Amino acid sequence: MDNVGIVVDNLEETIDFFRELGLDLEGRTTIEGEWAGRVTGLAGQRVEIAMMRTPDGHSRLELSRFLTPPIVADHRNAPVNALGYLRVMFAVDDIDETLGRLCKRGAQLVGEVVRYQDSYRLCYIRGPEGLLIGLAQELN
Structure with missing residues (x-):
């Protein structure tokens, strides 16, 4: 997989949040032009893009803020059983420490931190703009 795309309204806040996550x-750029519309099916699009790379260098998030055309739907606050893309899960070394840092940036715990057998501690949070994000700490 090359990347996961997330459409946001406040690109700066979202970049800062994912920086805090590590x-x-x-890079950043603006994507526009006839070629871009041919890829996405949105003629006349103009999109501000920020590409975020995970610390291990293997994965990326593409954060997009559409300047044109306007946003047509909003499913950021959908529950975890809604159809479509659910969330992005990040492996963290210390879930409690990570939660502490992210909550200072406005993240809210969805349920609670739970232990899955002897393998993981897991939780879901709502990040900037209500984005659903999972955190997983592997237990050794």
Whole structure:
């Protein structure tokens, strides 16, 4: 997999949040032109993009803020049993420490931190703009 795309309204806040989670800003640009519309099916699109890379260098998040055309739907606050893409899960070394840092940036715990057998501690949080994000700490 090359990347996961997430459409946001506040690109700066979202970049800062994912930096706090340990991702690095790989680059930013504006995507527009006839070729872009041919890929997405949105003629006349103009999109501000920020590419964030995970610390291990293997995965990326593409954060997009559409300047044109306007956003047509909003499913950020959908429950976990809604159809479509659910969430992005991140492996963390210390879930409690990570939660502490992210909550200072406005993240809210969805349920609670739970232990799955002797394998993981897991939780879901709502990040910037209500994005659903999972955190997983592997237990050794």
